[in-house]
Amino acid sequence: MNTANGERRAIVDIDRVAKSFGDVQALRGVSAQIGEGEFFSLLGPSGCGKTTLLRLIAGFDEPDSGQIRIDGQPTAGVPANLRPTNMVFQSYAIFPHLNVAQNVAYGLRRLKLGREETRRRVDEALAMVDLAGYGERGSSALSGGQRQRVALARALVLRPKVLLLDEPLSALDKKLREQMQVELRRLQRAVGITFVLVTHDQDEALIMSDRIAVMFDGEIAQLASPETLYRRPVSRRVASFIGVMNFFDATVKGVSGGKVEIDIAGLGQVEIPQAQAPGGAAAGRRGRLASASARKC
């Protein structure tokens, strides 16, 4: 197993969380631990429950069963406004009746920092997302990319323990999206806050994340680093979702000394390290081998 992230303390601990909406089981017992300072992605096709999980962490909904701990504290019954998380909404949810600076300062009011300090922190946050000097702009005059930056600044200015991002880049055009992927990653490194990103774009998740939870139908199919996901997907479904792959029908010939010898139809005998073979490889078993880089040896 390569999902361990031993050196990191868990900041979000999701423990067998289930959630249904009427007949729809949006989450069926999801468990995961998100490490402090980690860039964590929830990746999966539309409707697999990513947003539902994010909303449970944020506190907009309560799980039917299971629990979520944030920084060691159980969150059951704690409303969204008292949780140390902030969210960047898919629609960005910029307040249309407030200008950019007022949007960013929105959550600071409760902290009663005083005019000067508030101003300083708003300016700092705007500079962080490359919007210095945009404070007096009306929010309706912003482009999609700028709205996204305002949403980021508005959340980051509160210095949350966890920043939740629901498909923050899906509304941007391709070029801007690629630029923002790099920028988000840089920003996350700079502020050191845990980011939990929801996306259905595998490239995005692979480029940006420390670890990725691949979700199908309300369950986590695999939770691993991008490297591991790419090289050793646990199932054909994960593999085909992650990207271009070659699938080989193969029969295991024998296992010896850390090597698995397999017979691939049409290719002949191949030896692979046991660590790369699907679990439970034993002589005589037939299966499918997925590989991004199959070498003949």
Added chain:
Amino acid sequence: MSAGARAKGRWLRAYAVTYLIFLYAPVLLLPLFAFNNSAVVAFPLKGFTTRHFSVLWNTPVLHEAVFNSLYVGLSTAMLSTILGICAARASARFDFPGKKPIIGFIMLPLVLPEIIVAVALLVVLVQLGLKLSLWTVVLGHVLVCTPFSYAILNSAFLNLDRSLEEASLDLGETRLGTFFRVTLPLVAPGVIASLLIAFTISLDEFIIAFFLTGTEPTLPVYIWGQLRFVAKLPSVMALGFILLILSLALLFAAEFFRRRSERQTGGQGGFL
């Protein structure tokens, strides 16, 4: 388009124009006779005067009626808008048992004949031993104005993007704080439209006011009283003209704010 369809279109237009003339011709007579220099309301016209307006200026009873109407109108506007906000907010955001019938009952006065509402209210108030006053009129008017307030505010609340309220909560604001800092400012144009519509309806409502008023008549009830005196007719015309202009101004203002509310919250569709 075939010749038949074209002929049909022509007939339809002729019908619509005739219909509009019949509908609005009486209204057009108002300014004609309001400025007509004659003691009787009849053709032919006799020349221009503003003396019917100065009669209005010199009638203290009329001023009291105007004051009564403003009092009732403002109170009605405030109350029905507050009730409308509560009902609209609840129905736009939450599903609760009995929601459909409850909304149905709120909207019911819209289709009930006003005379029935008026008589029923009168019977109840008398049974309860309450004295008729301007406040009983307000009560009746709130009943008929709340459906309008609810309808306007409901669309304002429905058009409001829910994630804006969630964003506010997420940023640490309480539910109450969110209502005042995000929800209310965004539905404000709807609130203003509701105030204006309710005020306008209350201002010219007659039947309920007639039944429920005590010794203090509202403006329509006062006007009705004056109709018995032929000599007062021209000044009633002048008064009617003023009311017409005022109502139109209020309605246009209400529609202006309603459209603005729609733009702000991103919805569409017309009401007027």
